[in-house]
Amino acid sequence: DADVTQTPRNRITKTGKRIMLECSQTKGHDRMYWYRQDPGLGLRLIYYSFDVKDINKGEISDGYSVSRQAQAKFSLSLESAIPNQTALYFCATSDLPLAENYNEQFFGPGTRLTVL
């Protein structure tokens, strides 16, 4: 079974609709992240969470909100979807940094979202 799962894997919606993307992990990690990936722009951080009570904005949080329901679950919402939010969305997790202050991020398979 995959360690980081995302649902749905594909979604087509219309402008103005509310959309929720869900992420679950079985790795036991405290830290979770949401990224979007666009051609020519790479991966950009939307929100990240260090634990259930800690939520932080990333580089491009406008138009998005998140909810950390439990250590294992981190959801991303688009309150009113717009076409330029069409992208590939990835959830990632990481453990506490090692002694060298480094941690590896583990990515889910992604959700392809199209906003018409």
Add this chain to the structure above:
Amino acid sequence: QKEVEQDPGPLSVPEGAIVSLNCTYSNSAFQYFMWYRQYSRKGPELLMYTYSSGNKEDGRFTAQVDKSSKYISLFIRDSQPSDSATYLCAMSAENFGNEKLTFGTGTRLTIIP
């Protein structure tokens, strides 16, 4: 100007060739340098990690960091069709504890059998 620049390619090379992938960056605070590999329709996965300057080798893969030039490289020796993927460089500053990674745009690589 982006903090991290990476040639998007695409790059096509014959099987067995040596592949060189590169990124440049502008933030002198970056201390952690990573290469992620992303297969089509999959999430990125960590391939190599280097702290500060120097080289690191893992099998057919070698990562190099030249902080004086703000330039990092990934070399793939004896390239195989299974190496066909998009390669993303990523980096972060030490004081952020790596929770905020800055990614390059990725280079799409195809190894031709």
